[in-house]
Amino acid sequence: MSNQALKTQSNDPSFKDLLDELKWRGLVALSTDEAALRTALNETKITYYIGFDPTAPSLHLGNLVQLLIMRRLQLAGHKPLALIGGSTGLVGDPRPTAERTLNTKETVVEWVEKLGKQASRFLSFEGENPARLVNNLDWTAPLSAIDFLRDIGKYFRVGTMLSKDAVSARLNSEHGISYTEFSYQILQGYDYLELYRRYGCTLQMGGSDQWGNLTSGTDLIRKVEGKSVHILATPLITNSDGQKFGKSEGNAVWLDAEFTSPYAFYQFWLNVDDADVIDRLKVFTFLTRAEIEDLAKQTAEAPHLRAAQKRLALEVTTLVHSAQSAQAAIDASAALFGQGDLAALDADTLASALGELPKTTASVGTPITQLLIETGLVDSISAGRRAIKEGGVYLNNEKIIDEAAVLTDLLHSKFAVLRRGKKTLAGVFSA
Template sequence: MARPGDQTVLDELHWRGLVAEATDEDALRAALAQGPVTYYVGFDPTAPSLHHGNLVQLVTARRFQQAGHTPLLLIGGSTGLIGDPKPDAERTLNDPETVAGWVERLKRQVEPFVSFEGPNAARIVNNLDWTAPVSILTFLRDIGRHFRVNKMIQKEVVKTRLESDAGIGYAEFSYQILQAFDYLELYRRYGCTLQTGGSDQWGNITAGVDLIRRAEGATVHALATPLLTRSDGTKFGKSAGGLTVWLDPEMMSPYAFYQFWFNTADADVAQYLRVFSFRSREELEELEKTTAERPAAREAQRVLAEELTTLVHGQEETVRVIAASAALFGRGTLGEIDARTLDAALREAPHVRVEVAGGTPLPSVADLLADAGLVQSRSAARRTIEEGGAYLNNERVTDVDAVPTAGDLLHGRWLVLRRGRRSMAGVEVAAG
């Protein structure tokens, strides 16, 4: 029986710009309307953490579940040992113990995006469970025989590698067979009839559709999301200006994660909200209007940053991050920020490290303002203090010769300097 969201989930995905390709969209729409569909999306543990490029697939999985369908989140314990072919060079293979550890980390990272309760509860699966027991002879006889090499070499990344000096090894060349085998096994084990993924995976995804047709005589579905680009035409992917936006808080602090999204360009924020936000169409269109009329308010960026940080790191962590952001610019109490969040926040901001030998006084506020780059010179720093524009830990400094004391150190380590309302820097004090 159809659920209320079933007949609109594809329309919703289209409006949000999340449909690039589908094997047969009319057939998929009919299947979604007929009742719960079990679908899967896969993530390979080729690093200790997923990154912001994976978020498109995670939020798409969440949307299908909210429409009443059942998600399988696959962590590639076997495919992660091989790695999807890169267009430019052979992958460096990681040892099995490392990959196994990354599998466990990725499992924890995908959990917040779906629900594991109710009639369409999600399930996390590992393809090593069905790949490892299969002998090479069984795999070649039962799976490999369904693949045609002339078709396999037409995959874009394979063609690129074959035309390069590096060529392509058999392991990476066989990756598409392994991924297709996943779809077949999930079809057999769980009745999975839909795979989603990025459009760069389309060849691998359709290989699975074709394998199920050949091996089981069944018709299943595939849907690919587009690869996002920024307004300047650059790819929205693993790295952003040299920065990798990891989902693991040990590799990128929640504060830095929040700031990345808060700093989204006005030209990109409307697109990102449609892709990543779970707010209604009416709310998002209103935010688009607000951004166009009052871009300096950055309301759309705030919504994007808060929603994604909450989804990835949780409500409690997001509250800490927002409080820290406010306090650093004089709109809260610095002393209430926990040490971990303050440390992460000030490392993201302009900061300077000062080493002080035991018993030696700290440099003056004027010296620190100059050393931190908030003013161009010490004389400019003194003028700033005289004019009432200098702050230490959100307290206005009125004495041009003022010197911080050990009691001013936040968590025994940090000072926060500010010039005016918007220019802020941290001072890390260490024993010399």
Template sequence: MPETAAVTDLDPTASAAPPSVLDELRWRGLVALTTDEHALAQALAAGPITAYCGFDPTAPSLHFGNLVQLIVLRHLQRAGHRVICLVGGSTGLIGDPRPTAERVLKTKEQTAEWVDRIQQQVRPFLEFAGSNPAIMVNNLDWTAPMSALDFLREIGKHFRVNTMLRKDAVAARLASDEGISYTEFSYQLLQGMDYLHLFREYGCTLQTGGQDQWGNLTAGTDLIRRATGESVHLLATPLITDSHGQKFGKSEGNAVWLSPEMTSPYAFYQYWLGVEDASVGQLLRVFTDRGPDEIADLERQTAQRPQARAAQRVLAGDVTTLVHGAAATDAAIAASAALFGRGDLASVDEPTLRAALTEAGLHQVSGEVPTVAALLVAAGLVKSLSEARRVVAEGGASVNNARVGEADHVPVADELLHGRYLVLRRGKRSVAGIELGAGSGSAAETDIQA
């Protein structure tokens, strides 16, 4: 099979109902490159086929980019194809070459722990029971028993160094001062071996992955062709970018994780709620099951009444429910409303409230409880006590959604949410949180005396 990719002609404005899974993936903007699109379309139509995607445990959680691949697998499984989810216990020990610098190798124990976490994280996205269950595999199971000599004889002999050197990530590292170690240089052999093993063991004939992984993906198709004489398929998804060409999936410079411990459901919901109008239609196609007519209607609403953010609310609700469940989505929506005076703050559970206040700006105050004026200063809502008193006198300050009448009022225990939080607001939109007493260390600490 040739290594040159066929660039798919995407038409995200098409409104006809997609008649096949490949047409649907294309309409949703989930197809950037294929090895042979016509042959892949024929194979899928004649199916069912077996497809796989690999996830390396380079962190204790999957992230925004991995979600794209999970959605592709969901579409394939729903269309009746068998899907394999591979979590890389062996490739995770090596590390996919980055364009800039060598990865720091994780311990075997750390990698094994992250493999377990990611396997559990993947399960809700796919069906692992019923008539067409997904399959979970760990490439350490077939890599660890193989000796170095067997690996070189059975796998290494099929790779050509001149081809390996042309891979984008390898070429970038060779051109840098950092260079590349033999360990990371060999990564593509391991990933290629995964595809060969799954082809032989399960009849797997399709691998999916990100467009930026194309060099590693083609290592597998080339190995299978050289080792068996058979041709198999690849499907690569595009990088999801905004109208300025910047990658989605970063919030305040940090990755958007699927783990609730690393990105809270509230912060996750707010990330999707905040996407730009120009991109919301694209993201609805990629990350939700909404159909052409629904998305077209939401795009019209966005154009006519952008301030209502109707499309963003649907997007945030659908994706948060997919990743965290309906209850977490409802809690995030309730917390968002309560924070701005449209709901009951006392009904918001503590983890959600803390996550919401952390996003708004949570400040820890130690010592005796200060006055409202001092708290407004501590929260950064005003610059001075005199300004705080003026804002209170004008009726522009509230604590826990109750307007404050006295700047020198000292909140009492009954006013504290979950025994330690206060929600301060100046005007309608400026919100910050106060955590009184000892905190977890994640909030900004201010020592203020009234």
């Protein structure tokens, strides 16, 4: 997000209390002393941080929750530190099931740079409270193992470490837990201590599944510096059926267009259930309470119009990619279903859109009935001929009237859009 785009965002003026707004948006699961945190957020200007480990070449929807809460606090005048875990990314925090695969140092360095650029798009590095990117490798790399054990390790009690949910779950599993992952909470606690010392950081935020690691930092600062600092944990975002949000058949929704195209990203938000869409608007957009309540009313009165989903998809795609990408996704959606000009779509947008559909490869001259079978739109030649005869088959939005018709028209010399009826689509790529 450009700094100019960031300037168009603002917190909801109907809230006089920042913590109350975060609660209304469903962004507070747990925190340290709420009264003290409320005072810090509303009556002072604090420095705060969230950490992102480079365990993949892109951030995802779970990270987006954290990036947007960082932005909300920055808009309120607080100063953000975006920590990219160059050292913790080499170790890996405990997963609920098996040991995390360790990546090479070269890979982690590459991913640190990529994630830093991604995170930077959601924060402003100008003004009175500019953001800062930090890398925990800067303070862990010079530290010897002996110094780490003597100076930091002495403050951690094994019994307390064993009681953390992420650790105890693994201890009771068939996989157990390595010392590598077991030590992660010490490293995260040390991060908070260093950020407190270097930048006066007094608030750490993260997902509620990280609560054990978050508290390791407050405990360490209290023991070493004799000071109390804050943590705030956001809830894990789930669908109304309890399924973890953003996961589809094990595939994350990425913020990098290389891994999740803007079209696929837009469609993901457009397909959010009615039961979840208002909660998503609260978490993932900067729309005001009044605007969201109006969309909730529209959803209740005319759910078939999907006004809330359309606004959600527009807002989040614009935030993560750009207004141009969001409009291209809207245009592609309309064109695919016969409500726009397919030929006006650029090749990349069309390729992304077709990549989400059933598809086949074919050469010019391939019978349309064969393409219908190969893409699964019909299950036999006779069914394909019948569909054409009934007027329900379209190639690039042109109705096919000849049962013996063949593929002749390729968009950008590469693609064709096959449609049966109003809503069933498939893609054809040139062989």
